[in-house]
Amino acid sequence: MTSTQPATVFITGASSGFGAATARRFAAAGVRVIAAARRVDRLDDLAKELGPSALTVALDVRDRDAVFAAVALLPPEFAAVDVLVNNAGLALGLGPAQEADLDEWDQMIDTNCKGLTYCTRAILPGMVARGRGHVINLGSVAGTYPYPGGNVYGGSKAFVHQFSLDLRSDLHGTGVRVTSVEPGMADTEFSTVRFGGDKEQADAVYAGMQPLTADDIAEAIYWAAAQPPHVNVNRIELMATAQSFAPFQVTREG
Ligand SMILES: NC(=O)c1ccc[n+]([C@@H]2O[C@H](COP(=O)([O-])OP(=O)(O)OC[C@H]3O[C@@H](n4cnc5c(N)ncnc54)[C@H](OP(=O)(O)O)[C@@H]3O)[C@@H](O)[C@H]2O)c1
Numbered sequence: 001m002t003s004t005q006p007a008t009v010f011i012t013g014a015s016s017g018f019g020a021a022t023a024r025r026f027a028a029a030g031v032r033v034i035a036a037a038r039r040v041d042r043l044d045d046l047a048k049e050l051g052p053s054a055l056t057v058a059l060d061v062r063d064r065d066a067v068f069a070a071v072a073l074l075p076p077e078f079a080a081v082d083v084l085v086n087n088a089g090l091a092l093g094l095g096p097a098q099e100a101d102l103d104e105w106d107q108m109i110d111t112n113c114k115g116l117t118y119c120t121r122a123i124l125p126g127m128v129a130r131g132r133g134h135v136i137n138l139g140s141v142a143g144t145y146p147y148p149g150g151n152v153y154g155g156s157k158a159f160v161h162q163f164s165l166d167l168r169s170d171l172h173g174t175g176v177r178v179t180s181v182e183p184g185m186a187d188t189e190f191s192t193v194r195f196g197g198d199k200e201q202a203d204a205v206y207a208g209m210q211p212l213t214a215d216d217i218a219e220a221i222y223w224a225a226a227q228p229p230h231v232n233v234n235r236i237e238l239m240a241t242a243q244s245f246a247p248f249q250v251t252r253e254g
Pocket of ligand 1: 012013014015016017018019036037038039040042059060061062087088089090091111115138139140141182183184185186187188189190191193
């Protein structure tokens with residue numbers, strides 16, 4: 001490990017997809033990993049794989065008190081978090097707004113927006129006090145480019161994008177960096193969760209094309225974190241080569 005590399009990373013949503021891949025990527029570089037998520041069995045398997053440099057934390061990021069307690073109770077060797085990867089998040093449903101389930105909208109807002117702010121607020125004071133740190137937020141191309149059924153998911157990721165920029169302003173002069181990583185379609189459990197566990201519907205999303213992988217995203221996150229301290233990567237937007245933009249929709253009369 002060099003002096004510019006982080007020593008400790010806190011990753012939310014580490015039980016699957018980008019979060020698990022990011023945990024493996026940082027651990028491979030000799031970084032201590034705090035892996036947080038709700039599914040403890042998954043985290044236990046990951047911890048066995050990563051060895052003693054990994055700590056697992058059972059955490060629902062929507063629970064504000066639990067977030068602050070988890071950070072306060074970190075053992076001393078893990079307490080100085082250099083990098084926070086705010087990755088926990090989800091999309092639920094792909095129907096039009098006028099038919100949406102409000103409980104699903106609440107869960108996306110509570111996780112993708114509010115949970116991310118709780119984790120940030122809990123860990124940031126330590127980073128500022130140490131004059132070093134990096135907050136890496138998982139946004140999405142859905143936060144920039146609309147698509148039918150994106151509605152609240154897209155809105156929640158637009159929040160992540162703007163919150164990241166505003167954090168940078170607040171943290172000016174502190175030495176703490178902020179990056180928003182905004183991927184396009186990537187083959188994780190994301191679509192299975194979005195479609196309520198329907199694996200067939202999820203697989204159809206990636207049929208016949210090469211999506212991004214969790215490792216692609218982990219590499220981008222690690223790259224941003226491994227830059228020398230005078231470099232702040234503001235935003236990384238990456239998509240599968242096979243995915244690009246739709247035309248505007250036009251309703252024609254007659
Ligand atoms: N895959 C894509 O196409 C894609 C594209 C752009 C952005 N993203 C974003 O990337 C992030 C990771 O997604 P992924 O693709 O890796 O999906 P994934 O495989 O479904 O992983 C999502 C992770 O978030 C965790 N999570 C969900 N709700 C949580 C909560 N309330 N508290 C704590 N952890 C929670 C899950 O863990 P538990 O269920 O164990 O809690 C899981 O580890 C998300 O923010 C997603 O919006 C994904």
